[in-house]
Amino acid sequence: MTEIINKITSYNLFNYLFPGILFVIIASKWTIYDFQVENIVLGVFLYYFIGMTISRIGSLWIEKILKKSKVVKFSDYKDFVVCSKKDDKINLFLEINNTYRTLISLGFCLIIIKLYSELDRAIEIPEIYxxxxxxxxxxxxxVLSYQKQTKYINKRIKANKD
Structure with missing residues (x-):
C-alpha cells in the first residue's frame, strides 16, 4: 500500500482522487445515491476511479464544448511538444489547466446525477436499468478515451520525428 501511495503524482491526486472524493461527498448529500464506502482501501480505489471517469468526461466532452464555443483555443500540438522541452513550466500549467477542466466536469456530472436522481425518485427506475x-x-x-490517447501518442511520435 505504501508503494502505491508513493507513486501517486500530484496529477493523479488533483485530477482523479480529489474530484472523486468531492463527487462522492456532494452526491451523497445532494441525491438519493450514496457512494461512500467504509473500507478505506476500497474507498480510495472507488473514488480514484470515479474521479478518473469525471476527468475523462472533461477531456472528451467539456474540452470539446469549450473549444467549439471559443472559450479556449489550443496551440498546435507540434508547437506544444517543442516548447514543453524548452520550458518545463508548460507541463505544470497543463496540469493546472486539466484540474480546472476536471472541476468543470465535476460540476456537470453533479448536475446530471441530481437530475437522474430526481427522475429516479419520481418514476422509480429499476436498479438493473x-x-x-x-x-x-x-x-x-x-473506448473513446483510449482512442483519444492513441491519437495523442501518434501525434507526439510524429512531432518528435520531424
Missing part, C-alpha cells in the same frame, strides 16, 4: 446504463456509458467513455 441504472446499472446497465452506467456500465454501457463507462465502457463507451473509456
Amino acid at each position: 441504472t446499472t446497465f446504463i452506467l456500465l454501457i456509458f463507462t465502457v463507451y467513455l473509456y
